[in-house]
Amino acid sequence: MGRGDLSDGQWAVLEPMLPVAVLGRPPLGRRRLIDGIRWRVRTGAPWRDLPSEYGPWQTVYGLFRRWQRDGTWPALLTRLQARTDEAGLITWEVNVDSTICRAHQHAAGARRDGQAQKEPPGGTRTEPEDHALGRSRGGFTTKIHLACEQRQRPLSLLVTAGQRGDSPQFTAVLEGIRVPRTGPGRPRVRPLRVRG
Known part of the structure; x- marks a missing residue:
């Protein structure tokens, strides 16, 4: 796990909230791809400069854009906010x-x-x-x-x-x-x- 990557506890909370992938090839490892997206957003570097440990930059960018277009990112934030509010946090x-x-x-x-x-x-x-x-x-x-x-x-x-x-x-x-x-x-x- 790199600095800034999701911890096991954070991943345990986030994973059940992710959309289910039904079609196509098995995912490359969503945790790794999401860590790649988080690295890129945190650093502001170009997508092509994404470290190879997160997978091919095209795959990471593709997931980011797909979830941006279908509203997955705001939905995840809303679910996390609801969970946090329910816990009184x-x-x-x-x-x-x-x-x-x-x-x-x-x-x-x-x-x-x-x-x-x-x-x-x-x-x-x-x-x-x-x-x-x-x-x-x-x-x-x-x-x-x-x-x-x-x-x-x-x-x-x-x-x-x-x-x-x-x-x-x-x-x-x-x-x-x-x-x-x-x-x-x-x-x-x-x-x-x-x-x-």
């Missing part, structure tokens, strides 16, 4: 903040029409018209707005163009909090306290 005192990320120079060449790209964005959410890229003092940037609870577990995430203000997005980030209950009942959407 979510502190409903929420912090909301944002940060700016500098966009790569190649982002400036993105097509205006996402569906005309070589590989359309896909996923369960629609791509913003501006691809969440905008101009600010720092140049070409994206802004990430996040609501998380006291133990640093994410509850809601919103990505906007870099020049967007924090205050107008505050309500949208709070409205994105939706933790379902494992039993009957409506999802939990209201924190006890909010810090911005």
